Amino acid sequence: MKKKEKQKSSPETISTLLGRDTVIDGVLEFKETIRIDGKIKGKVVSSDGTLIVGEKAVIEADIKVKAAIIRGKVEGRIEAGKQLEIYAPARITGDICAPTISIDAGVVFNGNCTMGEELSSVGKKPEQVAAKTSDAKNSKNL
Numbered sequence: 126m127k128k129k130e131k132q133k134s135s136p137e138t139i140s141t142l143l144g145r146d147t148v149i150d151g152v153l154e155f156k157e158t159i160r161i162d163g164k165i166k167g168k169v170v171s172s173d174g175t176l177i178v179g180e181k182a183v184i185e186a187d188i189k190v191k192a193a194i195i196r197g198k199v200e201g202r203i204e205a206g207k208q209l210e211i212y213a214p215a216r217i218t219g220d221i222c223a224p225t226i227s228i229d230a231g232v233v234f235n236g237n238c239t240m241g242e243e244l245s246s247v248g249k250k251p252e253q254v255a256a257k258t259s260d261a262k263n264s265k266n267l
Contacts, residue, residue, distance in 0.1 A: 144162050148164045149167070151168075152169075153167070153170070158177065169187075172190075174191055180197050182198065188205075192205055192209070193205045195215045209221060209223035211227065
C-alpha cells in the first residue's frame with residue numbers, strides 16, 4: 126500500500142477560522158495555523174504559527190508570523206520568519222520580508238521586498254538585515 130504524500134505548500138491543520146463576518150480591531154496573537162476570511166485592523170503576531178489570508182479577507186495590519194499564505198488584500202508590513210507564499214488574486218501594499226518568498230502570477234504587490242536569514246531577520250529593519258548580509262559576504266571575500 127502507498128502512503129499518502131503530504132503536499133509541500135499545504136499548511137498544518139487549521140486550528141482557528143475567522144469567517145467573513147469577523148471584524149477585529151487590535152492585536153491578534155495566535156499559535157498553530159489560523160485562516161482569516163474577515164477584516165483585521167491593527168497587528169497580527171505569532172512566533173510559531175502559520176497565517177492564511179483568504180481571498181475575501183481585508184487586513185490593515187502589520188503581520189509578524191513564522192509562515193504566511195496570502196490570497197486576499199493586505200495593507201501593511203509582512204514579516205515571515207520562515208516563508209511567505211502569495212497567490213492571486215492577492216493585493217499587497219507594504220513591505221514584505223522573509224527568507225523564502227513565492228509570488229504567483231496575477232498578484233498585485235506595491236512595496237519593497239527583503240529576503241534575509243531565517244528567523245533571525247524577523248523584527249529587524251531591512252537596513253539591519255542588508256547590513257548583516259553585506260558583512261557576511263565581505264567576510265567570505267577576505
